[in-house]
Amino acid sequence: MRRVMCARPVDEANRTATPLELLFDLTFVAAVAQLAARLAHATVDGHAPSAVGPFLMVFFAIWWAWMNFTWFASAYDTDDMTYRLATFVQMAGVLTLAAGTGRAFDEGTYTAVTLGYAIMRVGLLGLWIRAAIEHPAGRETALRYAGGLAVLTVLWLGRLELDGRVAVATFLALAVLELLVPVWAERRGPTSWHPHHIAERYALFTIILLGESVFAGTTAVVAVVEDSASPALLAVSAASLVIVAGLWWLYFAVPAGAGLEGRRQWSFVWGYGHYLPFAALAALGAGLEVAVSASVGHAGHLSVHGAVAAVGIPVAVVIVMVEVLRVPAGTARFRPSTVVALLALAAVVLVADRVGLVAGICLVALTVTAAVTADSMAPTEPSDRGKR
Numbered sequence: 044m045r046r047v048m049c050a051r052p053v054d055e056a057n058r059t060a061t062p063l064e065l066l067f068d069l070t071f072v073a074a075v076a077q078l079a080a081r082l083a084h085a086t087v088d089g090h091a092p093s094a095v096g097p098f099l100m101v102f103f104a105i106w107w108a109w110m111n112f113t114w115f116a117s118a119y120d121t122d123d124m125t126y127r128l129a130t131f132v133q134m135a136g137v138l139t140l141a142a143g144t145g146r147a148f149d150e151g152t153y154t155a156v157t158l159g160y161a162i163m164r165v166g167l168l169g170l171w172i173r174a175a176i177e178h179p180a181g182r183e184t185a186l187r188y189a190g191g192l193a194v195l196t197v198l199w200l201g202r203l204e205l206d207g208r209v210a211v212a213t214f215l216a217l218a219v220l221e222l223l224v225p226v227w228a229e230r231r232g233p234t235s236w237h238p239h240h241i242a243e244r245y246a247l248f249t250i251i252l253l254g255e256s257v258f259a260g261t262t263a264v265v266a267v268v269e270d271s272a273s274p275a276l277l278a279v280s281a282a283s284l285v286i287v288a289g290l291w292w293l294y295f296a297v298p299a300g301a302g303l304e305g306r307r308q309w310s311f312v313w314g315y316g317h318y319l320p321f322a323a324l325a326a327l328g329a330g331l332e333v334a335v336s337a338s339v340g341h342a343g344h345l346s347v348h349g350a351v352a353a354v355g356i357p358v359a360v361v362i363v364m365v366e367v368l369r370v371p372a373g374t375a376r377f378r379p380s381t382v383v384a385l386l387a388l389a390a391v392v393l394v395a396d397r398v399g400l401v402a403g404i405c406l407v408a409l410t411v412t413a414a415v416t417a418d419s420m421a422p423t424e425p426s427d428r429g430k431r
Contacts, residue, residue: 046121048170048177050235058240060247061122063130067112070134072251074105074141075325079255081148082329086353087336087345096211097148102322103218104156105144108137108163110314111192113244114225115167118234119174129166136162151210157199164196183231191224226311238307239300245317249294252321255328256287278401279338282408283331286358289411290324293365296418302371309371316368323360330354334404351395351403358407359388362414380417384410 085094143155175185330353395403
């Protein structure tokens with residue numbers, strides 16, 4: 044029924060994600076699915092360039108809401124009744140946020156998104172106050188977190204009265220302040236997050252984002268089963284699966300837990316650095332949905348170049364960021380193949396109109412396959428031994 048909320052050991056054995064955390068993650072499936080669908084529709088209509096900004100802004104709200112709970116839970120998860128109820132409140136906030144992604148993306152109206160975010164903050168704020176009361180050693184840090192969350196929540200709600208460029212400028216300013224709160228709070232003493240638990244939580248969120256791409260491939264498979272598939276659809280479906288499998292392979296090639304355990308001072312770089320690959324994976328789901336639609340002639344105002352770019356650009360971002368994020372985890376190594384893969388993807392996007400949609404998507408899949416092969420055959424550094 045109730046446990047004292049104190050810092051969990053950073054070296055706790057067999058620390059894994061709890062069923063409650065897994066349920067919490069499922070609520071984000073709805074939010075990411077809504078956002079990916081909106082980006083796909085905008086891309087098909089030929090409005091991809093103007094949709095990138097709203098996409099990144101809404102995704103920041105989704106990603107940051109997930110981040111806040113994940114790192115707190117790693118340090119203070121008690122799994123008692125009060126903790127569970129506070130988590131359920133945050134889940135309600137996520138669902139409200141998900142319901143508002145459409146209007147935020149299409150109209151720039153963030154009322155529902157902000158309201159959902161505020162509901163999440165109520166649950167998390169209560170948990171930080173509880174940590175301050177029941178864990179005296181971490182009280183100053185917890186109070187800094189609580190104070191920062193409370194002030195920024197008021198500012199987010201006040202921002203709803205703004206519109207146009209002022210609204211965008213204030214969004215960016217508040218986003219920066221959000222990122223600075225943990226840095227400022229932990230100066231009074233770092234929280235006791237568990238490196239292997241955090242690595243697993245990020246891995247699980249990666250799988251959720253890859254699931255959006257799997258859904259796009261499923262759309263093609265349904266068409267195959269229902270006898271409405273064309274050779275183009277079959278090829279795009281197969282290439283989509285290869286791309287998803289290859290990116291999964293690259294991300295999970297080197298576990299991050301051991302690296303974070305020995306390099307806790309790099310946690311902010313590693314944690315914040317995931318925004319780009321996470322956003323790219325969400326965009327990839329939209330891109331594959333666009334490719335599937337284009338392969339059956341439902342491309343709308345979209346060119347072949349645009350359809351291939353919707354897949355190739357997110358893939359390039361993921362490949363680069365997977366390599367970059369190995370630096371703070373202490374598992375990086377110089378691989379010229381990464382540069383070659385980027386150049387190949389750029390070339391594929393540039394010549395897409397000449398080679399066609401199917402060939403373009405298949406070449407992206409081939410490039411991912413080559414990147415996986417090169418990564419698997421790369422010499423293993425001493426810091427990587429025993430981790431692959």
